[in-house]
Amino acid sequence: MLVARKNLKRRAPRLRDPERTRQRLLQAAFREVYRYGFQSAGIDTILAATDVTKGALYYHFESKDALGYAIIEEIVAEMTRDRWLRPLQRSKDKDPIDALIGIVRAIPAGPRNLKGGCPLVNLAQEMSQLHEQFRKRLERIFHAWQEGIAMALRRGQHEGTVRRDLVAEETASFLVAMVEGYEVLAKNAQDAKVWNMGIGNIVGWLSSLRAPGSRKRG
Amino acid sequence: MLVARKNLKRRAPRLRDPERTRQRLLQAAFREVYRYGFQSAGIDTILAATDVTKGALYYHFESKDALGYAIIEEIVAEMTRDRWLRPLQRSKDKDPIDALIGIVRAIPAGPRNLKGGCPLVNLAQEMSQLHEQFRKRLERIFHAWQEGIAMALRRGQHEGTVRRDLVAEETASFLVAMVEGYEVLAKNAQDAKVWNMGIGNIVGWLSSLRAPGSRKRG
DNA sequence: CCACCAACATACCAACCAGTCTGCATGATC
DNA sequence: GATCATGCAGACTGGTTGGTATGTTGGTGG
Known part of the structure; x- marks a missing residue:
């Protein structure tokens, strides 16, 4: 007598918006990976x-790895562009030191960011030694980040607001290292105090990059 | 008629040296955790x-967590003491800036360390947001590290070799952040070039901490 | 020489894991 | 209005996971 019941309870009317579905997946996956790391995110x-x-x-997505690549290239890379590269582009007529100080100061110190740290560092620390495909994609982001800073510094050197004795690429990597380290x-x-102290130290160091004779800190 | 055969193939004569067994386990576990991270190390x-x-x-060990705690407290902490705290203690009669430069320069840049990075950072990045017990133990190490540097700097300020206008604790945390960031x-x-460039930048920054009038770099 | 305990050895387990397979609804096309 | 590809739903699978239960030693005190 057992009638084979179809037990397919529809959860919601199908969305039929594949791009939106993809974005939802990406965002949820990013949150999980951000929290637990890529390997441990289920x-x-x-x-x-x-x-x-x-x-x-x-x-x-073909596999979990492919999902990870998408997170890096579409979310993490975008965050770097949004927070560093675009602001640097926008302030092309300003003193680059001022621009960098503004960017560093603008990095949010809220409890969420404080808890989770920087997604780029998290992924790089976990994956770069284990998985060459991850490493290459992450390195592209690091490279673009440093190159964006270096370009701004070179412009400042040209305009006379940045010390000419320093090598732009090295100084850029130093700044990145400081931010990541803190x-x-x-x-x-x-603890937000640690972060704020770090911002203070970095800002102080950035000020020391000004060309002598250039405007002092306002 | 099936006689239950005892299939216990001894692999080696029992060692009967529990402390040695414990150490072997710790070392092997450290290597695995260093490579794959704590969660992914099986x-x-x-x-x-x-x-x-x-x-x-x-x-x-009571559990995998307990094994992790032992790795932190017995291996990672010891590495920090060995590389930073003891050298600082030993050079109590020298200029602390020289001592710090020596320590930073002595951090090995071989392929193994380059590949795996710093065990302390690896663990902190992975675990500190997920597992309070891990975080607390790791923070003790960070704290001891910074405090060791800060003490050396204070001594230098007292002896006139380190600039008096800087706050020792902040400067110490800055140095730690730079090292970890690079x-x-x-x-x-x-790439070893990245690391060597970092060392150069950090050493240059350290030199800028000398008190004016104190001996220039030799 | 026997009891006993520290120090293991090994089989086993439930839970979880990434990934697969089959099926089905829906809008577009002819 | 039949056909078909797109865009899914959800049960299932083989392998792995941390952890446990039970047994088995070698040394040692009595």
């Missing part, structure tokens, strides 16, 4: 955070 | 790298 956990199913995920310290301390 | 993989069995592991960059780039 596919099922990601799906549970959305109303998307496994079928949809593997329709849009990001690590603040994340471990889970 | 118990079975660790055991496969030694000739120790699961029974022995769970005799010496550690991240070098690990991602997988």
Whole structure:
């Protein structure tokens, strides 16, 4: 007598908006990866955070690795562009030191960022030694970041606002290292004071890059 | 008629040296954790790298977490003491800036360290937001590290070799952030040139901490 | 020489994991 | 209005995971 019941309870009317589904997946996956790391982020956990199913995920992404690549190239890279490269582009008529100080000061110190640290560092630390495909993609971001800073510094050297005795690429990498380093310290301390102290130190160092005779700090 | 055969093939004469067994486990676990991260390091993989069995592991360590704590407190902490705190102690009669420059220059840039980065940063990045017990133990190390540097700087200020206008704790944390930051960059780039450039930048910055009138770089 | 305990060895387990497979609804096309 | 590809839904699978239960030694005190 057992009638084979079809137990397919539709959860919601199908969206039929594949691009939107893809974006939802990407965002949820990013949050999970940001929190637990790529390796420890579970596919099922990601799906549970959305109303998307496994079928949809593997329709849009070939594998978990492919999902990771998309996170790096579409979300993490975009964050760097948004926070560093575009502001540097926008302030092409200003003193680059001022622009950099403004950018560093604008990095949010809210509890979320404090807890999770910098997504770029997180992924790089976890994956770059294990997975060459991840490493290459992450390095592109680091490179673009440093190159953006270096370009601004070179312009400043040309315009006379930045000391001419320093090598732009080296100084740019130094700034990146400082930011990333304090990001690590603040994340471990889970304390906004650590981060604010770091900002202060970095800003002070940035000021020391001004060309002698250039405007002093306002 | 099936006689229950005892299939216990002894692998080697029992060592009967529990402390040695514990150390072997710790070292193998450290290597695995260093490579793959704590969460992704598998118990079975660790055991496969030694000739120790699961029974022995769970005799010496209550859980995987306990094993992680031991790695932090007995291996990672010891590395920091060995590389930073003891050299600073030993050079109590020297200029602390010279001592710090020597220490930074002595950080190995070989392919192994380059690949894996700094174990302290690796663990902190992975665990500090997920697991309070890990975070607390790691923070103790960071704190001791910074405090060791700060003490040396204070002594230098007292003796007149270090600028008096800087706050020792802040400067110490800045140095730590720089080292950790370049550690991240070098690990991602997988390139010794990045690390050497970082050393150069850090040494240059350290030199700028000398008190005016104090001996110039030799 | 026997009891006992530290120090393991090994089989086993439930939970979880990334990934697959089959099926089905829906809008576009002819 | 039949056909078909797109865009999924969801059960299932083989392998791996940390952890446990139970057994087995070698040394040692009595």
